[in-house]
Amino acid sequence: MSSILQVKQLHKQFDQLKAVNGVSFEVDEGMCLGLLGPNGAGKTTTVEMLEAIKIPDNGSIQYRGAPLNEEFRNKAGIMFQSTALQDFITVRESLELFQQLYPKVSDLEQLIQDCALGDFLYQETAKLSGGQRQRVLLAIALVNDPDIIFLDEPTTGLDPQARHNFWQLIHKIKQKNKTIVLTTHYMDEAYELCDKIIIMDHGEIIAQGSPRDLLSEHFNDVVIKLQKSDELESKLMTLEEELCSMSITRHESWVEMQTSDVNQAVKQLLAAEISLSSMQIRERTLDDLFLELTGKELRT
Amino acid sequence: MRWQRFISILKARDREFVRDRSALAWNILFPLLIIFGFAYAFTGDQLDQYKVGVIHQSENNEISFYSTQYIHFIDINELERTTAIDKVKRHQLDMLLEVDKKRYWVNDSSPSGYMLEKVLAGSGGEGYQKQRVQGAQVRYVDWLIPGVLGMNMMFSALFGVGYVVVRYRKNGVLKRLKATPLSALEFLSAQVVSRLWLIMAITSVVFIGCDLLIGFSMAGSYFNLFLVYALGAFSMISMGLIVAARVKSEEMAGGLLNMMSWPMMFLSGVWFSLEGLHPWVQKLALIFPLTHITQAARVIMLDGAGLLVILPNLVALLVMSVIFLLLGVLLFRWE
Numbered sequence: 001m002s003s004i005l006q007v008k009q010l011h012k013q014f015d016q017l018k019a020v021n022g023v024s025f026e027v028d029e030g031m032c033l034g035l036l037g038p039n040g041a042g043k044t045t046t047v048e049m050l051e052a053i054k055i056p057d058n059g060s061i062q063y064r065g066a067p068l069n070e071e072f073r074n075k076a077g078i079m080f081q082s083t084a085l086q087d088f089i090t091v092r093e094s095l096e097l098f099q100q101l102y103p104k105v106s107d108l109e110q111l112i113q114d115c116a117l118g119d120f121l122y123q124e125t126a127k128l129s130g131g132q133r134q135r136v137l138l139a140i141a142l143v144n145d146p147d148i149i150f151l152d153e154p155t156t157g158l159d160p161q162a163r164h165n166f167w168q169l170i171h172k173i174k175q176k177n178k179t180i181v182l183t184t185h186y187m188d189e190a191y192e193l194c195d196k197i198i199i200m201d202h203g204e205i206i207a208q209g210s211p212r213d214l215l216s217e218h219f220n221d222v223v224i225k226l227q228k229s230d231e232l233e234s235k236l237m238t239l240e241e242e243l244c245s246m247s248i249t250r251h252e253s254w255v256e257m258q259t260s261d262v263n264q265a266v267k268q269l270l271a272a273e274i275s276l277s278s279m280q281i282r283e284r285t286l287d288d289l290f291l292e293l294t295g296k297e298l299r300t
Numbered sequence: 301m302r303w304q305r306f307i308s309i310l311k312a313r314d315r316e317f318v319r320d321r322s323a324l325a326w327n328i329l330f331p332l333l334i335i336f337g338f339a340y341a342f343t344g345d346q347l348d349q350y351k352v353g354v355i356h357q358s359e360n361n362e363i364s365f366y367s368t369q370y371i372h373f374i375d376i377n378e379l380e381r382t383t384a385i386d387k388v389k390r391h392q393l394d395m396l397l398e399v400d401k402k403r404y405w406v407n408d409s410s411p412s413g414y415m416l417e418k419v420l421a422g423s424g425g426e427g428y429q430k431q432r433v434q435g436a437q438v439r440y441v442d443w444l445i446p447g448v449l450g451m452n453m454m455f456s457a458l459f460g461v462g463y464v465v466v467r468y469r470k471n472g473v474l475k476r477l478k479a480t481p482l483s484a485l486e487f488l489s490a491q492v493v494s495r496l497w498l499i500m501a502i503t504s505v506v507f508i509g510c511d512l513l514i515g516f517s518m519a520g521s522y523f524n525l526f527l528v529y530a531l532g533a534f535s536m537i538s539m540g541l542i543v544a545a546r547v548k549s550e551e552m553a554g555g556l557l558n559m560m561s562w563p564m565m566f567l568s569g570v571w572f573s574l575e576g577l578h579p580w581v582q583k584l585a586l587i588f589p590l591t592h593i594t595q596a597a598r599v600i601m602l603d604g605a606g607l608l609v610i611l612p613n614l615v616a617l618l619v620m621s622v623i624f625l626l627l628g629v630l631l632f633r634w635e
Contacts (some may be wrong), residue, residue, distance in 0.1 A: 011468050051479060052479075053475065053478060053479060053635075070481060073479075073481045074478065074481055078476075078479040080472060080475060080476060080479075082472055083472045083473075083475070083476045084471035084472045084473050084476075086312055086313075086468075086472065086473060087316055087320070087475075088315060088316045088319035089315060089316060090311060093312070094313065096308075097308050097309070097311075097312045098480065100304050100305060100307075100308035101305050101308060101477075101480040101481060101482050102480065102481060103481075140476075144480075219536070246401055
């Protein structure tokens with residue numbers, strides 16, 4: 001698979017803050033790349049440099065082997081984290097406006113159908129709901145029939161239905177072999193959509209790979225969840241030595257035990273006469289990986 | 301420059317303005333309200349003082365006429381004789397006296413001139429030679445309209461470009477456009493042209509509306525007036541671009557635009573003649589586009605002045621437009 005975007009040693013500093021510090025990666029054609037990280041990790045700054053909105057202090061970005069130029073502008077579709085459209089303009093007029101800014105464009109009627117904009121096509125953009133608005137912004141990002149599409153936190157603030165609807169749209173785009181660069185705070189979204197993820201923190205890449213590879217690389221265990229109770233707590237205290245192979249984490253209303261041998265763990269719990277009626281077993285998720293790599297400390 | 305991109309941005313901006321009914325209505329109503337208000341306020345007999353211009357007033361030529369009450373005597377420089385005679389023609393002066401040459405000018409159709417002539421004859425001015433002038437009275441509202449139209453253009457140009465582009469920058473519209481192949485020149489040109497034709501259209505509506513409702517003097521060429529207003533609007537739109545170039549907050553833009561517009565509103569001769577002001581204030585006023593618009597439009601509408609007369613104002617407006625436009629384009633940042 002050939003790489004459509006090559007990023008080498010990217011640096012960006014704002015006053016004393018190193019927002020992006022030596023980031024390098026490649027994006028293959030037709031791939032969906034997810035950029036993950038806590039607030040202030042440098043995701044948006046990185047993406048905005050990839051979109052040619054911000055200029056890097058150092059490093060290089062190449063689109064199909066050439067620096068970002070007008071050809072890139074014509075072939076890139078961009079959906080920012082927050083975008084306003086001009087007031088008093090309808091959805092169709094907005095699409096037509098952006099369509100006229102590009103030399104090569106998508107079929108507008110097909111785009112309207114793909115993004116399900118038909119019901120509110122003649123409504124002013126300022127009067128749309130959150131989900132409708134995101135679909136319009138996605139359609140605008142696709143109006144130039146782009147080869148590469150940048151989506152910066154596209155589902156933030158949407159309800160679950162709107163998010164799943166949006167994911168379906170992204171799947172449709174992926175089927176057309178378009179390259180997607182997605183930033184998101186939702187790990188389930190990254191897992192659902194991305195072929196490769198990059199986790200950033202403090203302006204640097206701390207992990208990259210496919211979601212499955214990263215999970216198997218970092219975890220070889222599963223999580224057993226039990227509802228928290230005084231009885232469970234007292235029994236766990238007495239069993240601490242026997243359960244030393246398990247790592248136990250206490251939450252508000254759940255106790256989680258990580259183990260690489262579920263059968264052995266369940267046997268031990270039954271032997272201790274611990275009720276398993278509330279038991280859930282789950283595989284490790286990107287949430288676990290994310291927290292393990294970036295810590296649980298609150299970011300501003 | 302790709303015309304398709306330019307036209308699409310132009311159309312979008314026009315739609316936005318025309319569909320914003322409240323702003324559109326205000327752009328038309330504001331100047332109409334001001335003109336009607338002043339037309340009403342300065343109609344009638346409230347000002348009962350006679351105004352007499354005096355060239356070469358000196359103690360040697362003192363006559364008792366000068367001690368007549370309710371006459372306001374105004375010193376006139378000899379070089380301003382022609383202007384003063386024009387004012388007698390327009391009833392802005394009731395009489396003009398030239399003391400050395402013992403002559404006076406009055407307008408045959410002015411009742412005040414007739415009264416003053418009688419008073420002069422009975423108070424030491426028997427030997428003064430009468431110079432007749434003719435001309436219809438110029439009401440204050442006739443004098444006011446050219447400036448008020450210019451002032452309305454000023455607000456529409458400065459705020460319609462300066463404020464709107466800053467709002468686009470703040471809410472992310474500019475950032476989104478930056479991500480397309482649209483160039484800054486295409487975007488700014490579309491803003492300028494959109495605002496220019498909207499201003500000219502609105503000014504035409506206000507002009508026709510005022511003429512139909514209250515009627516006013518239009519002695520000169522409509523083409524010359526169009527030229528003055530079009531160039532004037534262009535210069536003030538370009539001035540608005542300077543604010544639009546970098547400012548990120550609407551509050552800051554509002555402050556800067558008010559700082560530009562308020563001195564122009566009061567020192568450009570819209571409301572009152574600058575003649576009575578300190579000479580350096582008169583010179584300072586020449587740096588404002590609105591001064592040149594008001595001066596040129598007024599002499600076209602009231603005196604029927606031709607292109608040669610207004611040429612200095614047109615050149616000044618052109619130079620300002622070029623400077624403001626260059627500054628605006630060079631300083632412009634999408635974000």
